[in-house]
Amino acid sequence: MNEVETSILDCNSRYFGFDTLQLMENAGRSVAQEIENRYSHDNKIGIFCGRGNNGGDGFVAARFLAEHNDVTVYLVGSPRDIYTEEARKNYSILKNTSVKSQIILDTKTIQIAKHDIIVDALLGTGIQGELREPYRTLVEKMNACPAAKVSVDIPTGYNTSVQIAADLVISMHYEKVPSCVVATIGVPTQIESLVGPGDVRFLKRRKNDSHKGDNGRVLIVGGSELYHGAPVFSGTAASKISDLVFIACPRSAAPVIKGATPDFIVHPLSSEYLVPEDVSTLEDLAESCDIVLIGPGLGIHPKTQKACQSLFALDIPKVIDADGLRALKGMVDVLAPPAVLTPHHGEFAHVFGTQSVQDAAREHACIIVQKGVTDVITTGTRTKYNHTGNAGMTTGGTGDILAGLITGFGAVNDLFQASCAAAFVSGMAGDRCYQKMGFHYSASDVLDQLQPTLQWCETF
Numbered sequence: 001m002n003e004v005e006t007s008i009l010d011c012n013s014r015y016f017g018f019d020t021l022q023l024m025e026n027a028g029r030s031v032a033q034e035i036e037n038r039y040s041h042d043n044k045i046g047i048f049c050g051r052g053n054n055g056g057d058g059f060v061a062a063r064f065l066a067e068h069n070d071v072t073v074y075l076v077g078s079p080r081d082i083y084t085e086e087a088r089k090n091y092s093i094l095k096n097t098s099v100k101s102q103i104i105l106d107t108k109t110i111q112i113a114k115h116d117i118i119v120d121a122l123l124g125t126g127i128q129g130e131l132r133e134p135y136r137t138l139v140e141k142m143n144a145c146p147a148a149k150v151s152v153d154i155p156t157g158y159n160t161s162v163q164i165a166a167d168l169v170i171s172m173h174y175e176k177v178p179s180c181v182v183a184t185i186g187v188p189t190q191i192e193s194l195v196g197p198g199d200v201r202f203l204k205r206r207k208n209d210s211h212k213g214d215n216g217r218v219l220i221v222g223g224s225e226l227y228h229g230a231p232v233f234s235g236t237a238a239s240k241i242s243d244l245v246f247i248a249c250p251r252s253a254a255p256v257i258k259g260a261t262p263d264f265i266v267h268p269l270s271s272e273y274l275v276p277e278d279v280s281t282l283e284d285l286a287e288s289c290d291i292v293l294i295g296p297g298l299g300i301h302p303k304t305q306k307a308c309q310s311l312f313a314l315d316i317p318k319v320i321d322a323d324g325l326r327a328l329k330g331m332v333d334v335l336a337p338p339a340v341l342t343p344h345h346g347e348f349a350h351v352f353g354t355q356s357v358q359d360a361a362r363e364h365a366c367i368i369v370q371k372g373v374t375d376v377i378t379t380g381t382r383t384k385y386n387h388t389g390n391a392g393m394t395t396g397g398t399g400d401i402l403a404g405l406i407t408g409f410g411a412v413n414d415l416f417q418a419s420c421a422a423a424f425v426s427g428m429a430g431d432r433c434y435q436k437m438g439f440h441y442s443a444s445d446v447l448d449q450l451q452p453t454l455q456w457c458e459t460f
Contacts, residue, residue: 023187150169279307
């Protein structure tokens with residue numbers, strides 16, 4: 001797991017009902033037990049704590065270690081600046097015990113007392129780049145001490161020019177650095193494979209100094225005289241996330257799509273349906289975009305399928321949905337990565353026969369989002385499952401919304417995480433509709449629930 005995946009797991013564990021205060025208690029107890037197993041009792045121990053959850057683990061460990069050791073806790077910064085509720089709670093508990101504690105406001109003048117063991121609970125996996133003050137000076141002073149050094153989760157400053165020279169690293173839940181000890185904190189490994197709000201919350205955020213187009217330029221190739229609504233659903237979903245949505249559609253669908261909303265930039269193509277002669281135009285459009293969605297509402301005319309097959313080779317991230325999947329049968333080998341395929345069970349069987357979802361994704365180096373009662377999102381080597389959604393989402397247009405969300409998220413994010421996030425948001429928007437209307441809702445109602453669902457996920 002990388003830093004983002006760790007944050008996703010923490011958030012999703014909370015969503016699935018795990019008490020984060022109890023998880024911190026388990027983590028701190030595990031740290032204390034490992035230290036006592038390694039170094040026995042009657043030691044002078046200094047525990048240096050940051051203001052996040054890493055520090056919270058240190059506060060808990062201090063309580064357990066103090067039963068058989070002389071423990072002093074050092075908090076870097078003011079207690080009122082502790083970031084998380086769990087860490088604040090455990091600092092408050094600590095202050096009501098006999099454990100000694102000091103607040104470090106100036107690391108330049110601090111004299112680190114003589115300790116047998118120094119515990120580094122300063123910074124965890126969420127920190128990137130070189131250490132800043134006051135941590136840099138503090139780490140240098142800690143390293144200068146002859147005491148044994150134990151890091152919680154990862155050494156502070158890991159993989160930077162100044163990092164704790166840890167003799168022992170105790171990582172939570174899974175291995176985060178080589179030769180660490182992994183502590184069990186009470187989260188089943190199965191939780192790692194479940195999609196939740198963390199998959200949305202930890203997508204890339206818009207920067208304050210970004211400009212139009214920086215947050216995603218999406219091209220949707222879709223629509224036909226009969227199915228002009230499909231690209232509208234996809235485009236509307238993508239527009240909730242991306243800066244610019246371009247829709248390239250047959251000229252028969254262009255007036256309706258243009259009239260649906262002013263949010264799209266519509267490019268009418270040359271014919272009443274997509275034809276191979278349009279491919280060069282689409283290649284030019286794709287050059288200015290970050291990702292392309294191929295398929296919603298295109299229809300199954302033989303010339304349309306031939307044109308789609310040419311688009312599969314585009315050297316750009318792509319999402320293949322609906323009629324695009326029909327054209328993929330027998331042509332999967334021409335699909336240029338990276339690509340996301342979004343079949344339901346019938347569409348999957350049409351393209352891949354009896355092959356398993358994981359085997360198909362692995363063999364063809366793509367991501368497959370197999371829609372169903374439980375959505376399966378897989379690269380072949382990594383698989384997650386989404387349980388949001390309900391039977392009301394069999395209504396037409398909801399698959400187009402999912403494809404649009406994947407495309408919108410995928411414009412500026414890792415495609416696997418984008419697919420996980422999209423599946424969760426789409427299903428939860430449908431669940432919100434069900435709570436309000438039972439099964440009596442349409443795809444347009446699901447669109448209306450995207451914004452509140454996204455906002456809820458981002459603040460969970």
